[in-house]
Amino acid sequence: MAIQETLNTGLNIQPEAEADAVLQRRKYIGMNVLRTEDPAFLTGRGKYTDDVHLTGMLHAAFLRSAQPHARIVSIDKTRALALDGVIDVITGEDLEDTVGPFSTTVHRPEVETVTRAILNSKVALYVGQPLAIVVAESRYLAEDGVDALDVEYEVLEPVMDAEKALEEGSPLLYPEMGTNNFAHIEFQRGDVDECFERADHVFKKRFHAGRFMAAPLEARGVIADWDASGELTVWSSSQVPNLVRTYTAGPLGIAESKMRVISEGVGGGFGMKAHIFDEEVLIPAASQRVGAPVKWIEDRYENLAASLHSKEVIVYLEMAVQDDGTFLAFKGHYIGVGGAWPAHPWTSLIDPLPAASLLPSFYDIEAVGWSIDAPMTNRCPLGAYRGVGWTPGHSARETMIDDIARELGIDPLEIRLKNMIPDGEEFVTVTGMKYDGGSYSASMLKVKEMIDYDGLRQKQAELRKEGRYIGIGWSPWVEPCAWGSEVAKANGFAAEFFDAASVTIEPDGSVTVTTGCHNHGQAHYTTLAQVTADTLGVPFESIRVIENDSATAVYGTGTYASRTAVVAGGAIMRAGSEVRDKIIRLAAHAMEVSPEDIDLAEGKASVKGVPDKVMTMQEIGMLAYYGGPNRIPDTEPTLTATRSYDPPETYSNGTIVAIVEVDIETGKVHLQHIAACEDCGTMLNPMVIDGQMHGAIAQGIGGGMYEDLAYDASGQFLASSLMDYLYPSTTEVPNIEIAHIETPSTVTEGGIKGMGESGTIASPVACLNAIADAISPFGDIKIMKSPIGPNDVREMLRAAAAGSNGSAPATQPADVETRLSQQAEGA
Amino acid sequence: MKPAPFKYAKAETVAEATALLDQHADDVKVLAGGQSLIPLMNMRLARPEVLIDITGIDELSGIEVNGALTIGATTRHVEVLRSNEVRAFAPIIAAAMRHVGHVGVRTRGTFGGSVAHADPASEIPAIVIALDGELTVAGPSSERTVAAADYFVSTFTTDMEENEILTAVRFPYPLDRARWSFHEVARRHGDFALVGVAAVAEVDDAGVCTRARIALSGVSDVPVRATAAEELVVGSTIGEVAAEAGRLAERQIDPGSDFHASAEYRKEVARALVTRALNDMATKGEAR
Numbered sequence A: 001m002a003i004q005e006t007l008n009t010g011l012n013i014q015p016e017a018e019a020d021a022v023l024q025r026r027k028y029i030g031m032n033v034l035r036t037e038d039p040a041f042l043t044g045r046g047k048y049t050d051d052v053h054l055t056g057m058l059h060a061a062f063l064r065s066a067q068p069h070a071r072i073v074s075i076d077k078t079r080a081l082a083l084d085g086v087i088d089v090i091t092g093e094d095l096e097d098t099v100g101p102f103s104t105t106v107h108r109p110e111v112e113t114v115t116r117a118i119l120n121s122k123v124a125l126y127v128g129q130p131l132a133i134v135v136a137e138s139r140y141l142a143e144d145g146v147d148a149l150d151v152e153y154e155v156l157e158p159v160m161d162a163e164k165a166l167e168e169g170s171p172l173l174y175p176e177m178g179t180n181n182f183a184h185i186e187f188q189r190g191d192v193d194e195c196f197e198r199a200d201h202v203f204k205k206r207f208h209a210g211r212f213m214a215a216p217l218e219a220r221g222v223i224a225d226w227d228a229s230g231e232l233t234v235w236s237s238s239q240v241p242n243l244v245r246t247y248t249a250g251p252l253g254i255a256e257s258k259m260r261v262i263s264e265g266v267g268g269g270f271g272m273k274a275h276i277f278d279e280e281v282l283i284p285a286a287s288q289r290v291g292a293p294v295k296w297i298e299d300r301y302e303n304l305a306a307s308l309h310s311k312e313v314i315v316y317l318e319m320a321v322q323d324d325g326t327f328l329a330f331k332g333h334y335i336g337v338g339g340a341w342p343a344h345p346w347t348s349l350i351d352p353l354p355a356a357s358l359l360p361s362f363y364d365i366e367a368v369g370w371s372i373d374a375p376m377t378n379r380c381p382l383g384a385y386r387g388v389g390w391t392p393g394h395s396a397r398e399t400m401i402d403d404i405a406r407e408l409g410i411d412p413l414e415i416r417l418k419n420m421i422p423d424g425e426e427f428v429t430v431t432g433m434k435y436d437g438g439s440y441s442a443s444m445l446k447v448k449e450m451i452d453y454d455g456l457r458q459k460q461a462e463l464r465k466e467g468r469y470i471g472i473g474w475s476p477w478v479e480p481c482a483w484g485s486e487v488a489k490a491n492g493f494a495a496e497f498f499d500a501a502s503v504t505i506e507p508d509g510s511v512t513v514t515t516g517c518h519n520h521g522q523a524h525y526t527t528l529a530q531v532t533a534d535t536l537g538v539p540f541e542s543i544r545v546i547e548n549d550s551a552t553a554v555y556g557t558g559t560y561a562s563r564t565a566v567v568a569g570g571a572i573m574r575a576g577s578e579v580r581d582k583i584i585r586l587a588a589h590a591m592e593v594s595p596e597d598i599d600l601a602e603g604k605a606s607v608k609g610v611p612d613k614v615m616t617m618q619e620i621g622m623l624a625y626y627g628g629p630n631r632i633p634d635t636e637p638t639l640t641a642t643r644s645y646d647p648p649e650t651y652s653n654g655t656i657v658a659i660v661e662v663d664i665e666t667g668k669v670h671l672q673h674i675a676a677c678e679d680c681g682t683m684l685n686p687m688v689i690d691g692q693m694h695g696a697i698a699q700g701i702g703g704g705m706y707e708d709l710a711y712d713a714s715g716q717f718l719a720s721s722l723m724d725y726l727y728p729s730t731t732e733v734p735n736i737e738i739a740h741i742e743t744p745s746t747v748t749e750g751g752i753k754g755m756g757e758s759g760t761i762a763s764p765v766a767c768l769n770a771i772a773d774a775i776s777p778f779g780d781i782k783i784m785k786s787p788i789g790p791n792d793v794r795e796m797l798r799a800a801a802a803g804s805n806g807s808a809p810a811t812q813p814a815d816v817e818t819r820l821s822q823q824a825e826g827a
Numbered sequence B: 001m002k003p004a005p006f007k008y009a010k011a012e013t014v015a016e017a018t019a020l021l022d023q024h025a026d027d028v029k030v031l032a033g034g035q036s037l038i039p040l041m042n043m044r045l046a047r048p049e050v051l052i053d054i055t056g057i058d059e060l061s062g063i064e065v066n067g068a069l070t071i072g073a074t075t076r077h078v079e080v081l082r083s084n085e086v087r088a089f090a091p092i093i094a095a096a097m098r099h100v101g102h103v104g105v106r107t108r109g110t111f112g113g114s115v116a117h118a119d120p121a122s123e124i125p126a127i128v129i130a131l132d133g134e135l136t137v138a139g140p141s142s143e144r145t146v147a148a149a150d151y152f153v154s155t156f157t158t159d160m161e162e163n164e165i166l167t168a169v170r171f172p173y174p175l176d177r178a179r180w181s182f183h184e185v186a187r188r189h190g191d192f193a194l195v196g197v198a199a200v201a202e203v204d205d206a207g208v209c210t211r212a213r214i215a216l217s218g219v220s221d222v223p224v225r226a227t228a229a230e231e232l233v234v235g236s237t238i239g240e241v242a243a244e245a246g247r248l249a250e251r252q253i254d255p256g257s258d259f260h261a262s263a264e265y266r267k268e269v270a271r272a273l274v275t276r277a278l279n280d281m282a283t284k285g286e287a288r
């Protein structure tokens, strides 16, 4: 049976009109079904890693490097081991025979491979690097043990300037590699040179997107119980439990079949927890060594200094633009400011590569050229965080478009609409990305109406006369979603991605669904049950969705990159249709009609036109499993199917506008309002989508205005507590108004496009553009970095008053080719 | 983030507390609300061997108005914020208190703890300076009173011995007839100020300022008075000299830089906030 027949694609979200359908238990997709997850969380009964207590469990704490770059001369364990309650002190040498290395790369010829010991007690490459593990009877005692370790460092010169790290003669993090550059990649489509020659204007910009991070409320945590029979159970606060198993089994030397990874409650993942961390190998190794379960709960310092940082990219952009504002071509050089090693498995390319790949966004340009470099520096490794490199790439491009609009005297909304690809149709961009239809212009126009843009511009002009400065910042986005093989390839990552789901009707007619994705805030147990209910024609309440445990759910790669609604949703639709077919055939056989005559809805199979000929799902379940001769001859006695899905490329889109008022004298920015319109194709649950938008936008506000994982020139880490790493709180996040447009995907199962990250991609630059817009009367204002705090605003105003442009770099950026050829000569 | 081992004692009287402090004088700390000390201990930046908890000493807690306003050292921030007596006597205290951390911090943190901790970016020390507060300090054998100007020595350092505790903060002058203004710039609401100003002034019937105090936080290792600006304001009509007073304040300070704000920023903002505070007092009249 075709899916379309049973699945309302959610084109017309009209809750009132469709309320009947819900009451009749015929339709759940597109409805604001309340989250089944909430009762546990609201009553304080969520189960996080730290809530797990095992008999005989010991506690680990890490000695972490105080130096950004040093040779470790010695670590003297004597005093620590003498402490009462300290069981073991483990350094790299102790694990040489039992724990293999991590070997990290992206499979393309331009990329290096970094192979490294997972506990390196000989060389420190960043402040926070694990150097030793102390296992003790309590966390307090373990930290006393760490305190009692005597470390002798031989300090080496730190590599902190990412651009200098690429130069000949720079000190090296890995002398045996002969370079600090993890990858150099170039890409070109169309006649870039011709466009730049033909253009009326060539604009150039250097933008330094700052380092920020997920900083989840629940930091990381790992418990390992390597038991006497050789089986290993790991609890880890991860969004990819199956990948943790696959990637750590090798270095630990254990078969995946003997290993179980549980990530039940996860208090915020945001992509950070979609990595495989050293601690996820080291805590199991410690458990094996001491012969007892070992628990490590990351503290806030560790999370800030030594989990994963994200988003830092230095971007050089050039745009070829006509007098009337038409964009001809874009060029970019993206320098990802990597850390001590490539995060496993995504690597530091997760920022610069997507940033570069999405350079044209939805602008209809003729040619594009980009290159990226990924220098390693003595910082915390760089990895994925909600929106990955699309955030810095988007911030650089969209601040520049505002610069150009101001320079050419064109409204920032108009210049974007003028260059935008058409709405609604499939479109192959100049880079070859295949967009599956969107509301690129319509979403901007929708927000224009929401904020009364014209009225607001008038108000802005009036307020300026009173010495008050409000600003409006536009940020329309397109987001590559549903990380599968195709979208990964389009973003430069040539690897295979998929996910799987099993759908089972139990003997009593209830439904169990498992997927390889991971539920940590996105309400999969609700939204995927909605998908299942509509696919099967059963009541929502009869469905239980299981994820988060490698032993109880099917294998899959987890939840990240706005993928689950599409990938797991699609896999459920596929598996569900198979099961639905089986149900219908069974019911038809039992009621002696042909399958076409069966109507399956509300958990009942009825014969069309004969209302009293009905079988309940329970009757069908019992028949399937225990019906013996009543079953269809030669069929197997189960009602289950497992299918996987690897979707084609799909892209959501939308627009965010920020409205700010800037206090000129203090540089303080009051973010007054955010309005957004998003389009993620078929909506599963608008309320959940709003929640994702709110959270992602709040995190983006942090990246735009507050959060800065700063290091000083000597490599010391400055944002080591939440007194200095400032995430926006309820007082900094304004009201967020969200509208929806639905342009179902032309290519995915059910027309779902995926969402969740766009807020963090687009809201930083909405804030930045609003700030620039507010203070633009004071001179040539260009935003050259993020985040922008009050100190930066004052600096821009001072520079503007002095005649040079706001926060300009010391020299005008050389054009991209010159920079590349200089670099090639250097190398 | 677990503290190094320490011993803990909860005192019931001031005499007991000071005796215990005296006994362990080598490495002992008073514990009040713990909102500054405990984070430092958890990060092992502070490692006292003994903590003397003073929050069980009844006589240290409470607000009293008797010509002067006296706030007991262990009175929680939230009680000060909500107190009608405080608001009537010196509304600027309540206004400043709103900027101290968040509800949780204010529920445990103490007024005296904030003063004794002597963070130069903190609101309360600036208020103590602006209002000519007097600090009552008890030692094992005697009690003494220290003027605000002598109390703050440098960052986290006061004119108290290891065996002394701050018992109360006394504000001698009621502000019910004075003009006042409080402003600060912090990165986020509830953060320590990058720069703050607490200003009070008395104005005669002719509109001429007769007495002024302008205290700045975040611009030095202690809260400081902008004395040159004060001198200009006294004898003048406040509004007429506000801009110039701001410039004088800027010239008088020599702040440091950190990664949230440069010295230059702090100077500019000090000027802006002093001017703003004076303009407030000029336009908004008595007891704003």
Ligand SMILES: Cc1cc2nc3c(=O)[nH]c(=O)nc-3n(C[C@H](O)[C@H](O)[C@H](O)COP(=O)(O)OP(=O)(O)OC[C@H]3O[C@@H](n4cnc5c(N)ncnc54)[C@H](O)[C@@H]3O)c2cc1C
Pocket: B029, B030, B031, B032, B033, B034, B035, B036, B037, B038, B039, B054, B073, B074, B099, B100, B101, B102, B105, B108, B109, B110, B111, B112, B113, B114, B116, B117, B121, B122, B123, B124, B164, B165, B166, B167, B190, B191, B192, B193
């Ligand atoms: C998240 C957060 C945000 C904050 N934001 C702000 C802010 O914006 N502005 C601000 O001003 N403060 C802020 N604080 C600090 C807060 O105001 C504290 O309450 C205050 O600094 C210290 O008071 P306490 O009672 O907690 O003292 P404790 O932490 O118990 O002690 C602090 C220090 O003072 C000493 N001490 C305390 N009481 C006495 C006494 N009676 N006699 C002698 N010594 C004493 C202690 O020995 C210790 O050295 C914040 C704190 C947190 C955790």
